[in-house]
Amino acid sequence: GVHLWDSEGNKILDGMAGLWCVAVGYGREELVEAAATQMRQLPFYNTFFQTAHPPVLELAHAIAQLAPAGMNHVFFTGSGSEGNDTMLRLVRHYWACKGQPQKKIIIGRDNGYHGSTVAGASLGGMKFMHEQGDLPIPGIAHIPQPYWFGEGGDMSPAAFGIWAADQLEKKILELGEENVAAFIAEPIQGAGGVIIPPETYWPRIKEILGKYDILFVADEVICGFGRTGEWFGSQYYDLKPDLMTIAKGLTSGYVPMGGLIVSDKVFEVIEAHGDFNHGFTYSGHPVAAAVGLENLRILREEGIVERVKAETAPYLQRRLRELANHPLVGEVRGVGMLGAIELVQDKATRTRYPGDKAVGMICRGHCFNNGLIMRAVGDTMIIAPPLVISQAEVDELVEKARKCLDLTLRDLSV
Numbered sequence: 001g002v003h004l005w006d007s008e009g010n011k012i013l014d015g016m017a018g019l020w021c022v023a024v025g026y027g028r029e030e031l032v033e034a035a036a037t038q039m040r041q042l043p044f045y046n047t048f049f050q051t052a053h054p055p056v057l058e059l060a061h062a063i064a065q066l067a068p069a070g071m072n073h074v075f076f077t078g079s080g081s082e083g084n085d086t087m088l089r090l091v092r093h094y095w096a097c098k099g100q101p102q103k104k105i106i107i108g109r110d111n112g113y114h115g116s117t118v119a120g121a122s123l124g125g126m127k128f129m130h131e132q133g134d135l136p137i138p139g140i141a142h143i144p145q146p147y148w149f150g151e152g153g154d155m156s157p158a159a160f161g162i163w164a165a166d167q168l169e170k171k172i173l174e175l176g177e178e179n180v181a182a183f184i185a186e187p188i189q190g191a192g193g194v195i196i197p198p199e200t201y202w203p204r205i206k207e208i209l210g211k212y213d214i215l216f217v218a219d220e221v222i223c224g225f226g227r228t229g230e231w232f233g234s235q236y237y238d239l240k241p242d243l244m245t246i247a248k249g250l251t252s253g254y255v256p257m258g259g260l261i262v263s264d265k266v267f268e269v270i271e272a273h274g275d276f277n278h279g280f281t282y283s284g285h286p287v288a289a290a291v292g293l294e295n296l297r298i299l300r301e302e303g304i305v306e307r308v309k310a311e312t313a314p315y316l317q318r319r320l321r322e323l324a325n326h327p328l329v330g331e332v333r334g335v336g337m338l339g340a341i342e343l344v345q346d347k348a349t350r351t352r353y354p355g356d357k358a359v360g361m362i363c364r365g366h367c368f369n370n371g372l373i374m375r376a377v378g379d380t381m382i383i384a385p386p387l388v389i390s391q392a393e394v395d396e397l398v399e400k401a402r403k404c405l406d407l408t409l410r411d412l413s414v
Contacts, residue, residue: 001025002386002393004373014373015383015397017337020190020222021253024298025388031254031291031298038290047076047284055289062296063246063261066231071244073262076284080221080247081115083258084184087217087243088119089278091182094215094266097273103181103214104139107171111145113191114184114219114245123184126192141175143167145189146197149331149342149350161198169208182215182242187233190222190384193377194340196333202237215242215266221258225249226299226387228336229309236335242266249387252295257288304387313337315391319398320383326402328359328409337389341381341401343408352379353412362411366404372397374404 002025004012017023024031038055045053060074075090077083088106095103108114110125121129122136125145130136144151144167152160172180185205189195209216218241223233227249230236234244242265247258262270270276282288299305313336320339324332330344343360345353353359360376367374367381374381385397 001027002389010371012368012371012373013385013393013397013400015367015385015401016373016375017384017386018253019248020227020384021248021251023225023227023249023252023387024295024302024304025252025386028252028254028298030294031252034290034294035255035287038287042286045286046279046281048279052284053286053289055286055293056284059289059292059296062293063250063259066296067244067261068232068234068240070264071241071261072264073267075260075262075278076289077247077258077260077280078256078282078285078288079115079258080219080245081117081120081258082280083221083245083247083260084114084123084219085117085119086260086278087182087184087245088123090260090262090266090270090276091215091217091243093276094269095181097269100178102179105141105175105180106139106217107141107143107168107175107180107183109145109185109189110142111147111192111195112142112184112186112189112219114186141171143171145192145195146201147189147193147195148198149333150193157198158200161200162204164197165201165204165208168205169211172208172212172214177212177214180212180214182217183209184217184219186219186221187223187237187239188228188335188338190338190382191377193380194333194338194382194384196335196340202239206239217241217243217245220244220261221247222338222384225296226305226308226336227338227384229305229313230336231305250295251288251292254295255285255288255291256282257285257292299387308337308387312387312389312391312394316385316389316394316397319394322398323402323405326405326409328405328412337385337387339383341383341405343379343381343405357412359408359412363404363408366407367400370400370404370407372400372404374401 114123146164228236
């Protein structure tokens with residue numbers, strides 16, 4: 001289900017699916033049994049030295065069937081962060097194999113999130129993370145994010161989308177195409193505040209990627225496995241990535257697992273040059289693979305992704321938009337089972353409250369106290385409920401959210 005109980009016995013609707021990951025909801029005995037059965041059969045074996053085991057082979061095949069065309073190879077990791085670390089090494093190795101070892105720079109976006117490891121936090125564009133650890137590491141650059149509400153100024157969303165996309169071409173030319181290895185982006189920025197790009201953004205990015213000889217990496221850790229109403233966010237926006245990082249919804253968070261999906265184009269170059277000397281003890285862990293397989297079976301056989309697209313996501317987005325008339329709300333935006341509510345001091349000018357007011361944290365506190373989990377990213381309240389949420393539970397979520405907005409406004413008025 002979609003509810004949790006705290007240490008005091010209070011029932012709470014989890015509007016964040018744990019940390020974006022509990023896609024099939026809590027209490028799934030099938031996933032518990034899959035883990036227990038696999039532990040009895042083969043609790044561990046590695047995937048090094050040309051070895052494998054049935055669950056990891058079957059899971060790789062299942063993922064390849066769901067992924068965009070031509071994405072047929074999977075390297076498994078323990079997390080999305082490890083997936084992006086793997087991507088960085090593999091991309092640079094790919095270009096070296098092609099005789100262009102100088103192509104090392106990877107371009108990310110301001111306020112993007114690609115993990116908390118040294119490489120992942122460098123690829124991401126969160127300044128507060130860069131300040132801790134002297135990041136980013138060399139060979140990583142960033143361009144502005146497509147965040148119209150916060151950074152679009154007087155431009156229309158359409159014009160801003162083109163401007164933001166054009167920053168990629170500007171950066172490629174500044175650095176030199178001969179030095180740029182890849183562009184990495186989340187289809188929808190999650191931890192940055194559920195940033196939905198203007199409709200003009202991704203089509204223009206696709207044009208730019210088509211002009212230059214660089215790889216495109218889609219970070220699908222949040223968007224993957226049904227969150228947008230498609231199996232992957234890349235499919236929602238009709239993107240054609242060369243690599244995709246995955247995690248979270250792969251196992252619904254019941255056990256840790258991530259991975260990197262690699263296109264035939266990239267795989268064939270790597271394979272022709274021998275082994276890629278990279279791996280982790282827990283890459284393709286059999287218990288995680290068994291849980292992942294069962295999780296994908298549940299998503300498929302219960303038609304959860306199709307139901308999100310046709311029924312529950314449209315209903316959630318319609319109900320969320322009803323909050324736009326609240327005096328504290330500057331914008332409501334969302335796609336699929338992702339949503340954001342911007343809290344502002346002045347709706348007309350999109351002016352935020354001073355940072356020391358901590359409006360988002362005030363609202364988050366009221367949410368917890370009233371049986372709802374929403375996450376505060378600055379003064380943006382974000383939601384990403386389990387994909388199995390019902391329309392009645394959507395109603396509960398929205399009604400509690402409105403109450404908490406009222407309580408937050410009351411506190412600010414004192």
